[in-house]
Amino acid sequence: MKLKSLDSLNYDSFDGESFDYENFDYEVIRSDRKTLSIEVHHNRVKVRAPKKAPDDWIEGFVYQKAKWIARKLVEQAEWHQSRLVLENGQLISVLGKPLVIRVSQGANKITLSDSEFLIRNKDLSPSSIAKQMDRWLLNHAKESLPQKVQAWAEIMGLEKKLSGVRFRKTKIQWGHCTRKGMVQLNQLILLTPLYVIDYLIIHELSHLKHLNHSKRFWGMVESYCPDYKNAEIWLKQQGHSVWY
C-alpha cells in the first residue's frame, strides 16, 4: 500500500467548475485484476490496480478522473458535515416533531418532553450515545410505525397481502418489500418529516402490488401520495441529515 499525492491540479481547466479540493492523496492497492478502478470513501481515495501496472498508467488514470474524485470528496465532506450530531443544543426531529437535544450523565435513558430530546447515559462518549440511540430508535420504530403501515395498507386495500413489518438500519435502503409481503423499513425514517415517512410506507406497500418501479407502480404511489416527488427530493437532498 502506497500513498501518492496528486498536487496542484487546476480543476478550472476542465470545464470552468472549481472545487475546494486542490489536491488529494490516493492509495494504490495492487491485486490480481486486469483493470483500474477508483473508490472514494470516508475522505480517502483508493485506486485498485493490476499487480504490474506501471505507475504512470495509474497516475494518468487518476489525473483523468481528478474532477470526478474532487467532486466526490466535496460531496462526502458536505454529507458528513450535515449529519445528525447527538450533542447538547442540536436539533432532532422525531415523527415530524422538532426537539432540542439535551445530553446529561446518569442512568441510561432517553425521554422526550414537549420541546426536548433528553439523553441520559453513564458514558457520554459519542460511540456509547450512538449505541443508545440505535436501541431507542429501534424500539420506538417498533412501537410507532407498524400501526401506521397497517393503517395505510387498509386504506390501499392491501391488508391481506401485508404479512408483517420489520426494521433494519442499513446504509443503502430506506425500505424494502419481500415477495412474501414483509415490509422492511429503516428505523431512521422516524427522524424524517411526516410526509416523508408516509411516502416511504406507501412506496413499500405499493410493491405488494407491483414488484418493480413501473409506470403503474408510480401511478399507485401518486394516487395515495400526490406529494411523493417532494418526499423524494427531501430524501435525496437531506436524507443524510438523519444519520449519526
Ligand SMILES: [Zn+2]
Ligand atoms: Zn421501490
